[in-house]
Amino acid sequence: MRTQVGIVGAGPAGLMLSHLLHLAGIDSIVIENRSRAYCEARVRAGLMENWVAQLLIDTGVGERLNREAMVHDGIYVAFGGEARHIDFHKLIGKRVYIYDQKEVVTDLIAKRLGDGGQILFEVEDTSIHDFDGGRPKIRFRHGGAAQEIECDFIAGCDGFHGICRPSIPASAWRGYDRVYPFGWLGVLTESPPPEDELIYCFHERGFALFSMRGPQVSRLYIQVPPEEDADKWSDAQIWGELETRLGGVRPLKRGKILQKGVTPMRSYVTEPMQHGRLFLAGDAAHIVPPTGAKGMNLAIADVRVLSRAFEAHYKSGGEALLKDYSRTALNRVWKGQRFSWWMTQMLHRHSDEIDFDTKRQIAEIDYVTGSVAAMTSLAENYAGLPME
Numbered sequence: 001m002r003t004q005v006g007i008v009g010a011g012p013a014g015l016m017l018s019h020l021l022h023l024a025g026i027d028s029i030v031i032e033n034r035s036r037a038y039c040e041a042r043v044r045a046g047l048m049e050n051w052v053a054q055l056l057i058d059t060g061v062g063e064r065l066n067r068e069a070m071v072h073d074g075i076y077v078a079f080g081g082e083a084r085h086i087d088f089h090k091l092i093g094k095r096v097y098i099y100d101q102k103e104v105v106t107d108l109i110a111k112r113l114g115d116g117g118q119i120l121f122e123v124e125d126t127s128i129h130d131f132d133g134g135r136p137k138i139r140f141r142h143g144g145a146a147q148e149i150e151c152d153f154i155a156g157c158d159g160f161h162g163i164c165r166p167s168i169p170a171s172a173w174r175g176y177d178r179v180y181p182f183g184w185l186g187v188l189t190e191s192p193p194p195e196d197e198l199i200y201c202f203h204e205r206g207f208a209l210f211s212m213r214g215p216q217v218s219r220l221y222i223q224v225p226p227e228e229d230a231d232k233w234s235d236a237q238i239w240g241e242l243e244t245r246l247g248g249v250r251p252l253k254r255g256k257i258l259q260k261g262v263t264p265m266r267s268y269v270t271e272p273m274q275h276g277r278l279f280l281a282g283d284a285a286h287i288v289p290p291t292g293a294k295g296m297n298l299a300i301a302d303v304r305v306l307s308r309a310f311e312a313h314y315k316s317g318g319e320a321l322l323k324d325y326s327r328t329a330l331n332r333v334w335k336g337q338r339f340s341w342w343m344t345q346m347l348h349r350h351s352d353e354i355d356f357d358t359k360r361q362i363a364e365i366d367y368v369t370g371s372v373a374a375m376t377s378l379a380e381n382y383a384g385l386p387m388e
Contacts, residue, residue: 001029001147001148001150003027003149003151004028004310005021005027005153005154005155005310006028006029006136006138006149006151006153007028007029007030007031007154007155007157008126008128008138008154008157008158008162008163008164009030009031009156009158009159009162009282010030010031010032010034010105010109010119010121011157011159011299012101012108012299012300013281013282013283013299013300013302013303014030014032014155014157014158014281015030015108015112016300016304017155017307018108018112018119019059019112020059020304020307021307021310022112022115022117024307024311025314026310026311028117028118028155029118029149030112030118030120031119031126031140031142031149032120032121032122032123033123033126035122036119039102039105039109039121040102040106042101043101043102043259044100044101044102044296045290045293045296046098046100046101046213046219047096047098047211047296047297048096048097048098048297049096049382049384050094050095050096050383051384051386051387052097052297052301052384053065053069055300056104056107060111061108061111065099065103065104065107068103069097069099070097070212070214071095071097072088072197072198073087073088073090073095073197074087074088074197074379075088075197075199075200076195076197076198076199076200077199077201077365077368077369078200078249079202079247079362079365079366081247081248083195083199083249083250084370085197086375086378087379088379091376091379092376092379092380092383095383096293096383096384098211098212098213100213101296104296120142123140123147124140124142125140125141126139127140127163127167128156128164128278131154131167131275131276131278132275132276132277133276133277134152134277136151136153136154136276136277136278137150137151153279153310154278154279155279155281155303155306156278156280156281157280157282157284157303158284159283160268160284160287164278164280167278168275173271173275174271175269176268176270176271177266177268178266178268179226179264179266180226180264180265180267180289180348181225181226181350182207182223182225182226183226183227183228183262183263184221184222184224184262184265184290185221185224185228185261185262186220186221186259186260186261186262187238187257187260188213188217188219189217189218189256189257189258190216191218191254191255192216192253192255193210193215194210194253195250198210199246199249200291201245201246201249201347202346202347202349203244203245204354205241205244206223206224206245206348206349207221207222207223207349208220208241208242208245208246210246210250218255220242222238222242222245223348226262226265228262230260230262235257239252239254265290265344266287266289267287268286269286269330269333269337270284270285270286271326271330272330273285273329274322279322281302281303281306281329282299283295283299285302286298286337288336288337289340289344291343291344291348292336292340292342292343292382294336294339297336298332298333298336301332301387302333305325306325306329309321309322309324309325332385335385339382346364346365346368
């Protein structure tokens with residue numbers, strides 16, 4: 001097979017890149033080791049920055065988003081028995097959208113296949129070759145047969161545990177890493193969320209987040225040790241801890257718990273995000289703790305930058321945007337990392353004692369939720385920094 005851009009990974013980054021390239025008249029083939037059903041069912045983060053939702057709408061993938069997304073003006077931060085509202089729309093004129101990542105993937109797959117795009121699911125033994133030269137290749141097995149894609153460029157959109165980043169010589173890149181001393185026990189429940197917008201809770205027993213996937217489906221999280229076994233938590237224990245950490249600021253209606261699992265918290269950045277004719281995007285290049293809701297948004301930002309670089313190359317032969325991809329993308333990535341770290345350190349308990357840092361955190365939360373300047377800064381970062 002022959003294409004212009006070979007894309008490894010059919011998550012939001014890989015699919016959106018393929019879609020944007022199609023709109024620019026550039027051919028691509030996407031390969032994915034999971035099944036289509038798995039990709040369309042995997043529950044992940046669901047909060048979109050203002051510009052990401054608009055990009056999907058503007059590029060023809062927003063019909064269901066427009067119809068089904070929950071649009072939020074801001075968030076609540078709860079501590080000390082009260083919930084304070086930070087109104088993004090009033091502060092900066094922007095909103096955020098709640099639309100599950102699996103729905104984004106579902107929409108993009110349907111759009112790519114409807115436009116005649118190639119997505120090969122359930123591939124095996126994927127490897128990438130010759131990306132230091134002019135004829136990169138992707139080799140894999142599909143349907144029991146060995147296959148190869150020859151391409152001009154490879155986009156590694158295959159996630160943190162994918163094969164693309166480790167294929168770069170170890171001397172050519174560096175990983176910046178931070179592992180946090182806690183994780184999130186997350187549950188998906190058949191119950192209405194306690195508020196129309198997200199509630200971030202700082203409590204003496206630890207952090208909690210009350211989010212949603214729809215009017216009758218909640219996504220709820222509590223801070224736990226990173227090695228915690230989710231199966232040791234009964235449904236009654238989970239609901240009791242959620243009620244405690246909500247602190248009585250809203251009533252909490254219980255329902256059936258559909259899924260539960262523990263997600264360790266980590267920050268990671270690869271520099272540079274490119275080597276030869278291989279370009280990394282999304283979780284293949286960086287991951288963030290979910291506190292700042294930046295994961296999918298940074299991935300879409302990466303491929304927006306990368307698609308424009310490919311477009312400039314194919315239209316005029318220009319190499320400047322391709323050579324500058326890492327610098328451009330990392331400028332936003334590090335701002336997203338800073339914000340995610342800041343939200344994480346501010347809202348999580350770092351000690352079982354009421355110590356100096358705990359008192360400092362309470363003062364910081366009080367300031368951030370009481371100062372117009374501080375709330376504006378949070379709103380700018382949360383709803384999405386400008387892309388230009």
